[in-house]
Amino acid sequence: MITIKEVARHAGVSMSTVSYVLSGKRTISEETKRRVEQSIVALGYHPNAGARALASNRSQVLGLVVPLRSGVNMPVIMQFVASIVASARDHDYDVLLLTKEAGPGEAHRVTARSMTDAVIVMDVESDDPRIPELRTVDAPVVLLGMPDDHEVLSCVDLDFATAGRQMAGHLADLGHSSIALIGSPPAVYERGTSYAARLLAGFRGEAGKRNLQASVHPCEPGYDSVAACLDEVLAPGRDTTGLVVHNEAILGTLLLELRRRSLDVPGDLSVITLCPDDVAENLPVPLTSIAVPAQELGAIAVEMVMARLAQEHAPEVRLLQPQLTDRGSTAAR
Amino acid sequence: MITIKEVARHAGVSMSTVSYVLSGKRTISEETKRRVEQSIVALGYHPNAGARALASNRSQVLGLVVPLRSGVNMPVIMQFVASIVASARDHDYDVLLLTKEAGPGEAHRVTARSMTDAVIVMDVESDDPRIPELRTVDAPVVLLGMPDDHEVLSCVDLDFATAGRQMAGHLADLGHSSIALIGSPPAVYERGTSYAARLLAGFRGEAGKRNLQASVHPCEPGYDSVAACLDEVLAPGRDTTGLVVHNEAILGTLLLELRRRSLDVPGDLSVITLCPDDVAENLPVPLTSIAVPAQELGAIAVEMVMARLAQEHAPEVRLLQPQLTDRGSTAAR
DNA sequence: CGGCGGAATGGGAGCGCTCCCAGAGCATTA
DNA sequence: TAATGCTCTGGGAGCGCTCCCATTCCGCCG
The missing domain is CATH 3.40.50.2300 (Response regulator)
Structure with missing residues (x-):
């Protein structure tokens, strides 16, 4: 193993100079810096992380x-x-x-x-x-x-609370009066996952303020549970026309199932979701969404x-x- | 920061003894070991990784x-x-x-x-x-x-080659004579991803040996490309009755699309795949599969x-x- | 010409650990 | 009794680096 000492000898300088060239913590003349850098390359020197951590009290x-x-x-x-x-x-x-x-x-x-x-x-x-x-x-x-x-x-x-509010608000602005939130699996809410709870609160708050009918449906991944969830959401009498989805994993399935039921998006049902942009773009139907940045x-x-x-x-x-x-x-x- | 030296003093032993208690690299009497361990807990000692790495030449x-x-x-x-x-x-x-x-x-x-x-x-x-x-x-x-x-x-x-052979063979054993492999996106093959190529080779080899008609279809994720892929596979005259799928991402979409087309699995089409067991189990139709362990x-x-x-x-x-x-x-x- | 400030570099202690090299104490053997 | 073999422990050099504390060598001022 090549050490800083060998580099120093090779370059004809002291260990400290090599160290300072490396760290830039004090000014070194161009000439010296060049010589040291050449020696480093010539010898194939790589600073030892353990030694550095020990001496500097930083592990990087x-x-x-x-x-x-x-x-x-x-x-x-x-x-x-x-x-x-x-x-x-x-x-x-x-x-x-x-x-x-x-x-x-x-x-x-x-x-x-x-x-x-x-x-x-x-x-x-x-x-x-x-x-x-x-x-x-x-x-x-x-x-x-x-x-x-x-x-x-x-x-x-x-800011998931604001996101929840925005999505409900977006649908309200468009004139929807009965909307639903399809969320993450129940387990996510049960263990009090912060973002899920905050989005939910924002959604409910805004729905209340705008006088919307709003239902909430946690949803497992998998076809059957998505279908069951849709059955609830679209139950006759409920007149749900707007859907907020907060569950990346089921988006594809959900859209396919809507298609299977001959429900057009957004003709029959408006859908808005929260997910990374590349996901929203690459679905069977590109979805209006709030990005997860x-x-x-x-x-x-x-x-x-x-x-x-x-x-x-x-x-x-x-x-x-x-x-x-x-x-x-x-x-x- | 508590060091090994302080632990040694506290326990009334030498540094080396503490070190050996920790590493177990030499026998220490029960009594001494106990005292050292007590001191470690009492002082809240944690060995410094950098120092250890430097001295032992192992970073763990x-x-x-x-x-x-x-x-x-x-x-x-x-x-x-x-x-x-x-x-x-x-x-x-x-x-x-x-x-x-x-x-x-x-x-x-x-x-x-x-x-x-x-x-x-x-x-x-x-x-x-x-x-x-x-x-x-x-x-x-x-x-x-x-x-x-x-x-x-x-x-x-x-052993992806054997996996490819097994899947083709499995379908052959069941009497299928025209089968198809739906694979990963083209990019995966193009960059020569090893496992994809080997599975493909095994599949083709076995199909040849068993005199099967076999076609291969790389497939992007996304509904449209899955549908297009199925159009090819199920083109009239091809009489495909067995499907090997090597693409975790599209399994759900594929099965939903088959359902939409009113094709029963396995009644109309046998499907076998290669994916982690938990994925295979949780699809709309549980799939016979080779596990990715x-x-x-x-x-x-x-x-x-x-x-x-x-x-x-x-x-x-x-x-x-x-x-x-x-x-x-x-x-x- | 001495003194002074600033720029560039050198020397080396010390970071906290591991592990080699002994040494102490005791029982067993010759 | 002395020699030998065990078991258990201590001392401390050295791992490769950083950074504090000088020192050297200028040019410039008074």
């Missing part, structure tokens, strides 16, 4: 707690992960993958051992049992998702971590405002 | 190169990832997430810097451009997937890495034999 690694549980939509999760990894790399950080299943102690473990300088936690729940424990983590922690108790930790999320949320989470790594910060909540894109799947009534 | 971290590209099925990828993380933790290893997009130098980078002790690379292609570069990585490398040039690196994969493949990859970390090993290829589960979606002709 971020812990990422990822949920791998049922009900969450894996492609969406992966968009977040990809965005976080890319953003982290932009800051010269790597990402250590921690799975929620391995227990809530994971964030603590990697942090206490100085394996990571900070932790990002995905898929936080309203009343997440991990929160108290995360507070004791002696490193910056940023949550993707917003717990009820969000005064104590920094978090980033889409995974890319952006991931990048912001990383930025927040970096800010907290650079200096002490108070907890901060960032809610991204929803962006509605009309793709013609909703129509005036 | 595994690099995992994950593809985040289109066409691959994210839920399946995540099954692999989850399995690898869990298996790694069983061996007291953590997982550093590397994305293929970040460039093929990633494996090299983390390895040269001693950030990771070994690397697992997912979604390897037949003629993968990363192979030559991976050969120069100075650490164990295990591939999930099998490149053409598989003499030089260790790899684990399902993500759990097992991930675990084996980790085992192979650990074996190579323990001692030098020659490259080794492990192909898991496919396991066919009959769920009644295929019938005799």
Whole structure:
């Protein structure tokens, strides 16, 4: 293994000079810098991460707690992960993958051992049992998702309440008076998944304010449950004309089933959903939707971590405002 | 930060004794071990990963190169990832997430810097451009997937050729004489994705041997392309009665479309697929399938890495034999 | 001509751990 | 009694880096 010492000798400078060339933490003459860089290439030197971490007390690694549980939509999760990894790399950080299943102690473990300088936690729940424990983590922690108790930790999320309001409002604006929300599987609501609950609250609130008839239907993936769900929604007498869907996994099935029932979108039924843009675009019928800005949320989470790594910060909540894109799947009534 | 020195003082022993209690690399009397462990808990000691890595020349971290590209099925990828993380933790290893997009130098980078002790690379292609570069990585490398040039690196994969043969053979055994393979998107074949090509070869080989009419149809996700694909497959005169599907993403859509066309499975059309068991079970019609044993493949990859970390090993290829589960979606002709 | 400020570099302690090299204490054997 | 073999423990060098504390060498001012 080539060490910094050998590079120094090869370049005819001291170890400290090589170190400073690498870190840029003090000015080095052009001439010296060039010589050092040549030696680094010539010898094939790569700094040893362990030694660097030990001496500098920085690991240049971020812990990422990822949920791998049922009900969450894996492609969406992966968009977040990809965005976080890319953003982290932009800051010269790597990402250590921690799975929620391995227990809530994971964030603590990697942090206490100085394996990571900070932790990002995905898929936080309203009343997440991990929160108290995360507070004791002696490193910056940023949550993707917003717990009820969000005064104590920094978090980033889409403003799902506003999203719920917007979608109900959008349908109300178009003259619909009876609408339905088809949501995530019951389990998601039961465990108090924050975003689901907030969207639901926004939806109900706006529906109430606008005097809409509004029903809510949690829905499992799978054809049968989608069909059953539609049976409820479209029950005679209900006169549902507008549909809000908050469940990426069933969108395709739902639209096919509507087609099978010879229901036109948006002729017979207006449909609006919340999902990543590329999903909304590639459905049998492109859907008017509010985007899940995974890319952006991931990048912001990383930025927040970096800010907290650079200096002490108070907890901060960032809610991204929803962006509605009309793709013609909703129509005036 | 509590160090090993403080633990040693607290327990009235030397640093080395604490270290050996922790690593178990030499026998320590029960009494001493107990005292040390008590001190560790009392002081809240956590070994510093950087220092440990520096001194022991082991990072206890595994690099995992994950593809985040289109066409691959994210839920399946995540099954692999989850399995690898869990298996790694069983061996007291953590997982550093590397994305293929970040460039093929990633494996090299983390390895040269001693950030990771070994690397697992997912979604390897037949003629993968990363192979030559991976050969120069100075650490164990295990591939999930099998490149053409598989003499030089260790790899684990399902025996897709046999799987292709089995599926064609299964239909032949049932008396079908005209069958079709609905595959992954064209892009997957075009970039020479190893598993797709091998399954295809097995399928064609067996079909030839058994004198079957066999057609092949790459298929994009999305309703329209599935419908178009079915139009081809079911074109009059073709008399296709058996369908092999190798594309997790379209299974749901495909079955719904068959239902829409009033084609019964398996009455009118026998369908067999290759996908994770939980997917096959939860479709509108449960499908007879060959499982993608993500759990097992991930675990084996980790085992192979650990074996190579323990001692030098020659490259080794492990192909898991496919396991066919009959769920009644295929019938005799 | 001495003193001074600024720019460029060198020296090396110390980060927290592992593991080699002993040494101490005791029982067993010659 | 001395030698030998065990078992258990201690001491501390050294892993490769960072960053504090100098030192050197200028040009410039008074």
